[in-house]
Amino acid sequence: MPELPEVETVRRGLAERIVGKIVKDVNSDTPKSFPNAPADVTAFLVGASIIAVRRRAKVLMVDLDNDYSLMIHLKMTGQLVYRAEGEAFGAGHPNDSLIGNLPDKSTRVTIEFTDGSHLYFNDQRKFGWMKLLPSIEIPHIDFMRKVGPEPLEADFTPQEFMDRFSRRAKTSIKAALLDQTVVAGVGNIYADESLWGARIHPQRLVGSLSPDEFHRLYEELRSVMNLAIEKGGSTDKNYVNAEGKRGSYMDFARVFRREGKRCPRCGTTIVKFKAAGRGTHICPYCQKLS
């Protein structure tokens, strides 16, 4: 589920709410939620206070004042929802949350803070994980060394974008976009949306794209992701922000999950098929293979 815009939305919501709080207790379905050092997790967390919430690609990092960090990946169905003490639904918005009382059936980890508030990690499909590790080690783990640049950073240039694809010349542009070592944070929704914007068929080989097409894709990817952050991400099924509320980007989607509807640019019927192993949506008129 969550791609860069969704994870960034969660990060912002959590940063506002949990920085400065002190962990009082932790309940989790270890070792499934904490694949590393499960026995130590509670001991490291209880008594620690939260000093920052960061994001890299689709991974969240909650930094603690004991020089450890909690790395969290939501994968397909993960949710991180904050509730103040006694709140059933979310700050100042009774019944506004997409989800009800917590913990619920999908809750895997509950972190209680000393002020009586809670952070719930829900994850229906159980693909997500949390890892506790020394903060200083984060930049050296495999994922961080291999992951590509943040596409929304101000210093990320069209030239760098194009260069990142050079070693994937023989694969499809969609598979390359989804490859986290090429560019960070792109998932199925924003891959389809940006390819539509750039008028590029997802199965075009990377090596066949012109500099102009790369440039369009660069611009579209950034504008689509920025719009998605502005709209609080995409909620198709499970995704919610730190308040348990849905994101509204799907109201603005041009092709994703719109098969059978009209292309907003030319009116042709949008079709769905499988590409790079994923459900893929295109306008067959705007996005041609050759």
Place this chain on the structure above:
DNA sequence: CACTTGACCTGTCCGC
């Protein structure tokens, strides 16, 4: 090495 496929899980939807 580069690339593709299956596996990890649970829930939901669709056709029979």
Place this chain on the structure above:
DNA sequence: TGCGGACAGGTCAAGT
């Protein structure tokens, strides 16, 4: 209404 199969926004470990 029940049941089997396909499918779901992400990533790995395997395979070719």
